[in-house]
Amino acid sequence: MNILIINSGSSSIKFQLIQMPSEKLICSGLVERIGQKDAILNYKTELVDIKQIEQIKNHTEGLQKVVDLLLDIEKGVIKNTNEIEIIGHRVVHGGNSFSNTTLITDAVKQDIKKFGSLAPLHNPNNLEGIIIAEQLFPNAKQAAIFDTAFFQTLPEKAKRYAIPKALYNEEQIQVYGFHGTSHKYVTEKALDYLKLKTSKIITIHLGNGCSMTAVVNGKSIDHSLGFTPSNGLIMGTRSGDIDHAIVFYLVNSLGYDVDKVNTLLTKESGMLGLTGYSDLRDIESQASKGNDDCKLALVMNAYRIKKYIGAYTAAMNGLDAIVFTAGIGENSSLIRGLVCEDMDYFGINIDPNRNDIRSKDIREINIETSKTKIMVIPTNEELEIAKQAYQLIN
Template identity: 35%
Template sequence: MRILVVNAGSSSLKLSLLDHDDTVIARPADLSALRGLPEPDAIGHRVVHGGAEFTDPVLLDADVEARIRALTELAPLHQPKSLRGIDTVRRVLPDLPEVACFDTAFHAHLPEAAATYALPAAWRQRYGLRRYGFHGLSHAYATRRAGAMLGAVPRRLVVCHLGAGASLCAVAGGRSVDTTMGFTPLEGLVMATRSGDVDPGLLLWLQERENLSPAALADVLEHESGLLALAGTADMRAIHDGLALDVYVHRLRAGIAGMTAALGGLDALVFTGGVGEHAVGVRRRAAEGLGFLGVAVDPAAEDTVDADISVPGAAVRTLVIAAREDLEIAAGVRTVLNR
C-alpha cells in the first residue's frame, strides 16, 4: 500500500510519499509536486489532538471529522491546522481513503495519578481537564525503533523528543505511563519559543501588572519565550554556552530523572527530534548529570542517528533515533485499512 503522509504546519504542509515497504519515494514540496509521482493508495494525516475519544488511528468520514473539529476548543492553536491539511489534500485527492493518526493517542491510557490535575472535580469533569500529552507519534515510533535496535522494547525507557517543541515520555513495557506535556503543549521542558513550566502564580501576577489579555499572554508563552527569550534565538545550533543552554539542560536532566522515577529505574534512554539527533553538546551535558542513573555517553559519538552511543558496559543504553512520525502514521493507516 503506497501512502501519502500529511503533516500540517502553521503555514505549510509537510508531505511524504512512502512505497509499499516504507521506502521514501519523495518528500514533495507541495501538492502540485505530486504530479508525475506514483499515485498513493491512501492518505495518513497527523492530527494533534484526539481528546479522550480517539485513542487509535481512525478512518476519516464526515462524522469523525466533525468530532475532530469539536475538539478545537482543547487545541485552538493546533487543531485548525490539522483540519486545514485534511481539507486541502481532499480537494486534490478526493477519492482516496484517509486515516487520522493522533499525537495524543500514545498517552491516552496514562495512569490516573499521572493524568490528573489537582483542580476542582467539577472543572475536570465539565471541561475534560487532564494531562493529554503530545508528540505521541514520535514517542511511539522511537519506542518501536528502540525495540528493533536492542532486540526487544526496553522494560523501562525514557524517550526525549527534542525539537522546536520538546517533551519526554516514560515508557513501561511499550506503554506511556508519564510525559511532560499536559493539557496543552506548553507544559514541561523549555522549548524553542515556548516557556515550558512556569509558576501559575507568576503568570497571574504578570497578567495583572502588564494588563495582559488571555490571548496576549498565550502569545507570549507560545511565541516569545523559551530559548528565544533566553538567548535571542530559537535555533539551538546557534547556542553553544550561556544561561539559555544551562537552563535548557537543567530542565532536561530534571525531567529525565522524573520520568525515571515514574518507571522505578531506567534501562534505555532515547534522544530524537532535531535537537536530540544533532545537538551533540546537549546530549553530552544531559548525560553528564545523569551518571547516577547509569547513563554514560561515548564522548566520541558525534552527529549520528539510529545508533547506540553508550560507552561499553554502561548500565543504561543510550540511543539516538531519527524522528520518523511518517512511518508511525503509515503503520496506523495500514492497521486501519487492513482490518
C-alpha cells in the same frame, strides 16, 4: 498501495509517499521555516533531490508546492492524484474523542477544529492540511492519526491534575500528551534493539515542540506535556513548565490581556524568549560566539531535561535506556552532552566521541560500561502513520 503522509507542523510540513505493505519510500520531503523569506523546500525521489529556497507565506502555499512537484512531469512520482489511495494526516490533539486512528468525516473535522483551543499551534495547521488534501485528492481516503493515542495507558496518578474533580469528570481536563506517534515509533525501535524482557526507558523528543515519556514495557506511564502542548520542557517558542500564577500576575498586576499572555507563553517564550532565536542552530552558533543569553538558554534547556530524567526514573524505580529523537535530539550533540553531563548517579555515562558522530542510524552513544544506554533513534512519524493508515483500511 500508495499512502501519502502529511505532517503539517508549527513551522514545517513533512511529507512522504510510502508504498504499503512493502514500506517502500517513493518520495519524501520537508518544507521548513514556513512564514520566513528563506523557507526551504526539500523534495526527494529515487531520481531527483531538490532544494528550493524561496519565500513561503503559509502552510497552504507550502502544501500546494508539494502537490505540484508530486504531479510534475519530470520530477513527479504520480500522474494522477487518484493513484493515492489514502492520505494519513498527523493530528496533534484528539481530546477525549479519539483513542485510535480514524477516517476523516465532517464530524471528525469539527472535532479537530474544536480541539484547536487545546493545541492552537498545531490543530489549525493539521486541519488546513486535511482540507487542502481533500480538494487536491478528491478520491483518496483521508485518515487522522492522533498524537494523543499513545498516552491512553497513563495511570490515573499521572493523568489527573489536583484540581476540582468536576473539571476532570465533566470537562475532561487531564493530561492528554503529544508527539505520541514519535514516542511510539522510537519506543518500538528501542525495544527491538535492546531485546530486554522487561524494560524501563525514557524517550526524549526534542523538535520545535519538546516532550518526554516514561515507558515501562512499551506502555507510556508518564509524559511531560499535559492538557495542551504548553508545559514540560523548554521549547522553541513555548515556555514549558512555569508557576501558573505568573498568568494571574501578568493580568492583575501588569495589566496584560489574557490572550496576550497566552500568545506570550506559546509564541514568544521558550528559547526565543530567552535569546531572541528559536532555531537551536542559531542559538548554538551565537553561544559559540560568546552570547551569554544563548549559553544560559542551552544550560536551562538541558537542566529541565535532566530533571525529567530524574523524575521518570523515580516514577519507574529504574532506568534501562534514554532515547534522544527529533530535530534537536538527533542532531544536537551539544544538548545531548549537556543533558548527560554529571549523571553517573543514574548510570548515565556518555561517550563524547560517539556523541559527536553524525549519522542517520540508530545508535548508542554511551561508553561500553554505562549501566544506562544512551541512544539516538531518528524518529519516523510518517512511517508510523503509514502503518496505521494501512491497518485502518485493510
